[in-house]
Amino acid sequence: MEFPSSLSRSLIPFLLASILVVCVPTLTHQSSLVGISGSNSTSTREVLALLSFKSLLSDPNNSLSSWNNPTLHFCNWHGVICGGRRHPDRVTALELDMMNLRGPLSPSLANLTFLKKLHLAGNHLNGSIPPELGRLSRLKHLDLSYNDFEGEIPASLSNCSSLQNISLSYNMLSGWLPPGLSRCSDLRIISLELNLLTGEIPDKIVSLPKLSWLNLGSNSFSGGIPAGIGGSSSLTSVMLLNNSLTGTIPPCLGNISTLTYLLLSRNNLHGPIPPSLGNCSNLIFLSLGSNSLEGEIPESLFHKTSLEYFDVSSNNLSGMVPFSLYNLSSIQSLSLGLNQFIGTLPPNLGRTLPGLRYLCVAGSQLEGPIPPSLSNASHLQILDFNGNKFSGRVPSNLGQLQNLSRVNLGYNLLEARDANDWKFLNSLTNCTNIEFLDLSHNFLAGTFPSSVCNLTTKLERLLLSELPMSGSIPEELENLEGLQKLDLSYNILTGNIPGTIGKLRNLGQLTLSGNRLSGPIPASLGNLTHLELLNLRGNYLQGNIPKSFINYMYLDELDLSYNQLSGTIPHEVFRIPSLTKSLDLSHNSLVGSLPPDVGKLKLITQLDVSENKLSGKIPSALGDCVTLNYLSMEGNFFEGIIPLHLSSLKSIQRLDLSCNKLSGQIPEFFTDIRTLYYLNLSFNDLEGPVPEEGIFTNTSEVFLEGNEKLCGGDPKLQLPLCSNKRRSLKILFIIVAAAPTLIIFLLGILCWKKCPRKRSPSESSSKDQNRMVSYTDLRKATGGFSSVNLIGVGSFGSVYKGILDAYDKVVAVKVLNLQQSGALKSYLAECEALRNIRHRNLIKIITTCSSVDHFGNDFKALVFDFVSNGSLEEWLHPRVADNCESRHLSLAERLDIAIDVASALEYLHHHHGKTPIVHCDVKPSNILLDDQKCAHLGDFGLARFLQGNNTLSTQDPTNSIALKGSIGYIAPEYGMGAKVSTHGDVYSYGILLLELLTGKRPTDDMFKDGQSLRNFVEMGYPERVMEIVDPSILLSMEADSPSETIAREGIVECLVSMIDVGLLCSKEAPNGRMEMQEVATEMDAIRTLFVGLRSNTSVRVFGS
Structure with missing residues (x-):
């Protein structure tokens, strides 16, 4: 029987209600309707709507436990707020923020027709936002931010005519912003940042009469900034940063007298900065960086405002910086870098900007002296003058800025001629927070100042290249135990390399090239096990290459070229597993053969042993270096034929074997290497015909002179013709030699065709x-x-x-x-x-x-x-940080990353069908961060499937009791032959969490003699937690969460809670560890605490 469509529509709510009346009481222990006072249809509808909402959710924290109480009226359920005397049984608000609720949002909430507030932020709600919410005509506040919603924003929300606040930020919503929202004339707040929204910004939405807060940042909006925005009389915050907006900045923005925050950075805007912005007298935060803006900075911007943050970096601005900007005493952060300005800094800069904390003018073409008055800006933390034309002496009172953490004066015209000119460095020893100091590429001459050794132990990067300094490297450099990068290249330094440098155990890059250093290479350099780059090129170093280099675990680039090293090349050099970029031993006096161990460098890209005294045959093992693109062996005494195994070098681009004693014919395989564009075989003893295909057709890049027995080839090579007799004999030889091979090949083809093919795994x-x-x-x-x-x-x-x-x-x-x-x-x-x-x-x-x-x-x-933002390894342990801003992760970001990884592992262990998956290699390098720093767990090459009893499946083709994972993160039971289990991943996660908080690798050199990262953390837990956490967290807290915004006690509580999870997960006994479900729940609770600390304070914006 078919029902009329109108009847069908009228039956649907009745059937749904009937199903819920029957089913939901069972789910809630028969408590759904008992709490209704004065049973009536309205109250029943309210209860059924709430229970339908609850029935679709998982509630690991039991936040909704009161909803199961049979004696409790539904208006007293947790998070439920009902109306006053007129409508006592009508739900007017549902407030369940940060309850760790998981699952889709029920459309039945649309039946709560008196609902004014729906706050479900900070949960794990997923799926699409139900279009039925558009029926909530009384709804004023809708907050679904910090969830996992996907799909489009329902156009039906425009029917919520009373809507005042819509916050859907930090989801994965896509599609266009519904233009119909402009019908919600009471809208005051629109917050949609960090989604995947596209299309143009509707003009009518930005001109809503009561709109005060508009945040559409970090989406993919395109088109221009709507001109209608200038008609607003109530906007205080406009945040459109990190989109794909084009066109110019509308001058009508200057009509918004109430504007406080204007963030337009990281778009594709062009044209001038409108002078009319100077009419925004309440403007505090103006961020226009990373666009293509042109012209001069309008002086009118600084007449009426109380700007605290001004960023126009990375544009094409020119002219002089208005002096009125330097007189704006309210400025705390000033970023002018990467433009084309002219002129100088005013001499009274530090006195007129006393509250300055961040000053970056890098790459701005400014000139003149550095104002000594800068010392009056006592709050200054970051000073970046890199890449300008500043000249004269560095002010000797710079050290009065005791809050400095980063000083970059590199690539200028600064001068020092004697010890008196280096006094500024003495004063910097008072700055106990400096992490970065770059003075390179200046004219700072004189003897290497010993005061460098008295700088703070927090110093991580010291760059003093191309100054030029003279004298010797002081042994007291060992005092700078926090150093990660040391660059003293291209100076006039003499004497030996002090062995005490080997005590700088955190050093990742050591560059001493282009000096006049002599003596042996200290064997103690082998103690620098975190080195990634060692460059000693262009000195007068003597003696043997130390065998201690075998200790290097992360070294990928080694350059010892242009020295006076002697002896044989130690086998240990070729057993550095991480050596993948470059090995340059050229222009020394090394003797002996090239060891076959060279083939162990399978991923090396460049190898240069030219201009030495090496002899013997070219090892066939070189063919195992399959990623080589540059190989230079000229100027030695290599002999014998060119090995056929070099045909395996499919990526080779430049090959130079000239000036040796090689004999035999030029191998034909050179014609098949399509990447080869330069080949030098000159001045050897090669003979026979020259191939005529491949690289040999490019005669300008093939060098064969000095081989008197070669013949044939391209006429441009001007070689003699080969004799017919020799060619005939060669052809006959080839035919005779190839005949058996050809017969075997044909027989093989016949067998292959007759035999059925078997599909490979x-x-x-x-x-x-x-x-x-x-x-x-x-x-x-x-x-x-x-x-x-x-x-x-x-x-x-x-x-x-x-x-x-x-x-x-x-x-x-x-x-x-x-x-x-x-x-x-x-x-x-x-x-x-x-x-x-x-x-x-x-x-x-x-x-x-x-x-x-x-x-x-x-x-x-x-x-x-x-995934564009690199790995967590690169963020926790950065190799180079030469940008205007330090690359650090804040506490909030680390907490989010930890939650993301916990969520991934919880899914693998507990929610992936019936068969749990064990990742087996959880570590920072396998965690990738996207643009929003959302973490993604990758590299499942060691993953294992388990049976229901949490043991390894016998069907697993890679079943083995071998160690699974990476050193430092492997669960201890695996070392005793235990089977793979989810407990192993939990252990790895615990170590990862401790590394996140301390910034220390579990393989750090400090963890020896029974010590470990876990022991280190336990020693400071919980009383001295602020002493063991990564110092960059504390720095980020100052920048991202000022003391007046988040109480220190709350931060400590969050840190202690996170460390507690890390210690519980990394217990030695597997059964004593947490399950990932517990971990995810606990980490969510910590985030609730952290977000709660922020939500209790006034809104601030601290970056673009």
Whole structure:
């Protein structure tokens, strides 16, 4: 029987209510309707709507436990607020912020027709926002921020005619901003930042008569800034930063006299800065950086305002900076960098800007002296004058700025001629918070100042290159125990390299090149186990290369060229597993053969041993260095033939074997290496015909002179013709030699055609991918797997950045090195693990490739979404921080990252079907951060599937009791042969959390003789927690959460709680550790505490 459509519509609410009346009492222990006083249909509808809302959610914190109380009236349920005397049984507010509720939002909330406030921020609500909410005509406040909502913003919300506040920020909403919201004439707050919204900003929305707060930042809005915005008489905050807006800044913005915050940075705006902005007399925060703005800064901006934050950096502005800006005493942060200004800084700068905390004019073409009056700006923390034309002496009173943390005066024309001119460095010893000091590329001459050694131990980066200083390097440099980067290159330093440098255990980069240092290389440099770069190029160093270099765990670039080193090359140099960028030993006096161990550098990119006294044959093992693109061996005494195994160097671009004693013929394989564009074989003893294809057609890049027995080739090479007799004999020899091979090849083809092909496991594992891509596609996407696009190297392969035409997006391509043992198993494990999982905090796989390359070799790759902000490893332990702003993670960001990783692991362990997945390699380098610093767990190459009893599945093809994971993060029971379990991931997470908070790797040199990161934390927990946390957290707290905003006691409480989770997770006994469900719940509770601290204070904006 068919019902009329009108009847069907009228039955639907009745049927839904009937189902809920029957089912929900069971779910809530028969308590749903008992609490209604004066049973009536209205109250029943309210209760059913609330219970329907609850029935779709999981409530791990039991926040809604009172909703199950049979004696409690529903108006007394937690978070439920009812009306006054006129409507005592009508729900008017639902306030359940930060309750860790999970699941979709029920459309039945639309039945709460008297609802005025719906606050569900800070939960894990997902799915789409129900369009039915548009029926809530009395709704005034809608806050669904900090959730996981997807899809579009329902256009029906425009029917909520009483709406005053809509906050949907920090979700994953997409699509356009509904223009119909302009009908909500009472709207005061629109907060939609950090979503995926696109399209143009509707003109009528920004001109709403009562709108005071408009935050659309960090989306993908395009088009211009609507001109209608200037008609507002109530706007106080306009935040449109980090979008794709174009056009000019509308002058009508100057009509908004109430404007306090204007953030337009990181867009594509051009044209001049409107002088009319000077009419905004209440403006405190003006951020216009990272656009393409032109012209001069209008002087009118600074006549009526009380600006505290002014940022116009990274534009094309020119002319003189208005002196009225320097007279604005309210300024705390001033960023003018990367423009084309002219002129000087006013001499009274420090007196007119006494509250200045941040001053960056880097790359602005300013000149003249640095004003000594800067010492009066006693709050100054960051001073960045890099890349200008400042001249004269550095003010000797600079050290009076005792809050300084970063001083960058590099690339200027500053002068020092004697010890008196270096007094400023003596004064800087009073600045106990300095982490960064760059004086490089100036004219600071004289003897190396010993006062450098008295700088604070917090100093992490000391850059004193190209000054030029003379004298010797003082042994007291060992006092700077916090140093991570030391650059003294291209000075006139003499004497020995002090062995005490070997005590700077945190050093990651040491550059002493271009000096006049002599004596041996101290063996103690091998103690610098965190070194990533060691450059001693261009000195007068003597003796042998220290064998202690084998201790290096992270070194990827070693340059000892242009010295006077002697002896043989120690095998230990070729056993540095991390050496992947460059090894340069050229222009020394090294003797002996090139050890076969050179083949262990499988991922080395550049190798230079030219201009030494090396002899013997070229080792065939060089062919194992498959990523080489530059190989220079000229100017030695190598002999014998060119090894055929060099044909494996498929990425080689420049090859120089000139000025040796090589003999035999030029191998034909050179013609097949398509990447080769420079080949120098001159001045050897080669003979026979020169090939005529490939690289040999480019005669301007092939050098063969000095080989008198060569013949043939391209006529431009001007070699003699080869004799016919010799050519005939060669042809006959080739035919005779090739005949057996050809017969075997043909027989093989016949057998292959007759035998049925068996599908390989790799093909089977890739079968489920959405769209397979070919080797050619990936080669094109990555520019031929160019080293320029190489973004990472792992245990089993390399990762490249590329643009894949089939998907029209930037991707990350993980290419497996199938010659590496275990690489194929890793590929299969990663395919199996990633095939069916989907979670916002897991790296998303797009497709796979199982094919052969153009040389016929097996080729396997995985294609992932490109995550642009690097790994957590790079943020916690940055190699270089040469930007205007330090690259630090705030406490809030670290907390969010910890929650993201916990959420991913909880999903793998407890919510992925019936079979838990153990990641087995949780560590910072496997956690990638996107633009919003949302964490994504990746690299499932060691992942394992478990059976229901939390033990390793016997069907797992990679079942093994071998250690699974990375040193420092591996659960201790794995070292005793225990089976893989979820407890192992929990342990790794605990160590990761402690590393997040302390900034110390578990493999840090300080953890020796039974000490560990966990022990270190326990010693300071809980009384001395502020002494063990990463100092950059405290620095970020000052910048992101001032003391007047968040009480210190609250911060300590959050830190103690997080450390407590880390210690519980990293217990030695597996059964004593938390489960990831408990971890996720506890971390959410900590975030609730942290956000609560912020919400109790007035709104402030601290960055763009």
